[in-house]
Amino acid sequence: MKVLMLGAGAVGTVSALKFKQEAMLQQLVIADAVSARASLLADRLHDRRVSALGLDARDRGALARTIRETGTTLVLNAALPATNLQVMRACLDAGSDYIDLASGGTDADGIPKLKDQFALDAEFRAAGRLALLGMGADPGTTNVYAAYAAKHLLDVVTEFRVRDGDNSVCQGHDGFLAAFSPWVFIDECLCKAVSWRDGGFHLEEPLTGVEPFDFPELGVLNCFYVDHEESQTLPRFFPGAHTVDFKLCMDQATVETLRVMKRLGLAGKDRIRVGDASIVPRDLVVSLLPQPKDLAGRMHGKTCVGTLARGVKSGESRAYYIYNVSDHETAYAELGVQATAYQTGIPPVIAARLIHEGIWCGAGVMSPEQFDPDPFLDRLAREGMPWRVRDDTARAGLLPVRSRPSRETVAA
Template sequence: MSARKFAELGSVEQLVIADAVPGRAQALAQQIGKPHVHALTLDAGNRDTLARAIRGTGSTLLLNAALPATNLVVMRACLDAGCDYIDMASGGAENDGIPKLTDQFALHEEFKAAGRLALLGMGADPGTSNVYAAYAAKHLLDEVTELRVRDGDNAVCEGHTGFLAYFSPWVFIDETTCGAISWHDGAYHLEPALSGREVFNFPELGNLTVYHVDHEESRTFPMFFPGLKGADFKLCMDDTTWRTLKVLKELGLNGKDKVRVGNVEVAPRDVVVSLLPEPSTLAGKLHGKTCVGTLCRGLRDGQERAYYIYNVTDHQECWTTYGVQATAYQTGLPPVLAAQLIASGEWRGTGVLSPEQFDPDPFMRLLDASGMTWHIRDEQTGAIDPAYIWVEEPMAA
């Protein structure tokens, strides 16, 4: 999705798609079919090779859409080659060798000294969810006290009745079966995996059951919103999904370390992932909608207020218009918009930064202009986009 949107931008002189799997990047470049789009077979885990490729192609910005395990290697390759960096996810709470946000933020001074920008977690959530929080702090609340991301999906899939993941199954299993970071009482806390059951009313989707999931927003919100009293992330799961993940965790089938089976060694999670459909193959088969939003609580004129800022995207509409399912669209579009703002200078900065550190208005304008319409629900009245919430023009510079 990101590659296709980048290819549509007139400001992009050259787009290089790279993948470790031979032929996959080339196939996508051929599908796009534009002369300025090229492809490379490249291992994102090899710093020197990647840095040479960045220099050789003259690239000025790299979007890392690989697994979070590659983040630090790719960031350092960007430093070596003098290139800006964007990713869409980081490692979870477990000390498992996968780079965490703290590891990435540790490179802040190096990026700053190099005059380069590394923008972390710029997908749907994290990404738009962080910008929604910044928007609430700028336009809706005088003081922000709670930020809670709620992610829902009511889709059913043709031909599938069991456990599915609409984005990377490896990442999905990773973030749902480890402990989940939350923020309360002035400190970070680790919530048990698959805990915190709550029924949340999603606009257009209705009531869905959500659970604690480890996510980047729970770490960054307390860093950049002083005085925050509560922050967490919860994702909807139906009973089948919740039970399956519970069993995977209890049996160790979510494990990343290899175990010996007969004459071979294999990671249990890799076996599970190999048995699941690749998310891109689900496009066109999903019927329903997905909603990603941030519930923002705080004070306005001394009174308690709460607003849910969100986007609802229809799976079938995305398939008809873009040839992808809604989750891929919601995740793939935001980094392209962020890249536009960085290139235009509307988002400026050096070092390692998070989306909520930037002015939200230019991004929110681009979201609407790109068809990813966002809305605000007043949690006290239930009104959607009520005129009375605006003190000034919401998109004023």
């Protein structure tokens, strides 16, 4: 297995550390737009199979040349979603499989969306190559949990509710922060969120639909609509589900900070003039926030990511929450990272192994729920992310909520 990994941030660090543990790894090339960052991570791994280089993931030509010159068989794109299409096309040019972690949100901002990536399906099929989209924690493991529920727990699936909870505190910092890419976090929270119900996709207003959810080991936390890939792919591959949505827990201070940010234009993605300078407001905000890789060792608490599946089993209504809880201090003790990066960086490495072994196989553009969940979940538990199933049939796992009516309906 020869891997080219784009991005040497918090998630890329976890993936690189896990790739190092793979006996079948022949080569790992770590590439980042900041070459010093890639070199620093490669030096940390101290493995003859690992090298580093400076590379802009938006440069399709340079990326294709690098894939060819290094003999890369799989590209893991751990860079920003804005690079997805260029990287996918470079993989087609050079003949490599592809994995990424997330796609663009619903804003008309030029960032590639899921539909843009799925539009390359025929080209990947013709090339005999696989592009696996959204293979992190959520999306990623949450999609696999959905497939597990459909295969083992329910005869008929009627709902998927993805719920992400976190009770973390950061030592030495009591302000706004994000445990993964702050740019992406702001984006998915402040754009309209896709949900699926009654046979159609809907756009929910940002930071609405507040709902208390009882998370294992964390307790009851308030969750809000956030735009996520699962709400678009799960209805596509489980057409019997009449409701699919995603909600993320946030405390009131985070919600208010995001709202103020939006009101003041600080979440803006377009360049503006400030005196003699030209800046992008969101880039300025992100530059002032702690970077996710620098949170390792400072975060305390736990994060829970899971999928609540409702449906029918043997003629009776059933509900199950399939989830993983990861602890920041445990993640730091094992890999020197924080738990959110840990949960996100491990799944693509497992997927890469399954693709290399031919266990997850196919050609085209695909989503995690299209594959057999069992080999992935077996490996997930052994890699430090034990997953569990909570029977929510007779408990208030999903409490009733009166959400405001959706403002928009969009075509499927």
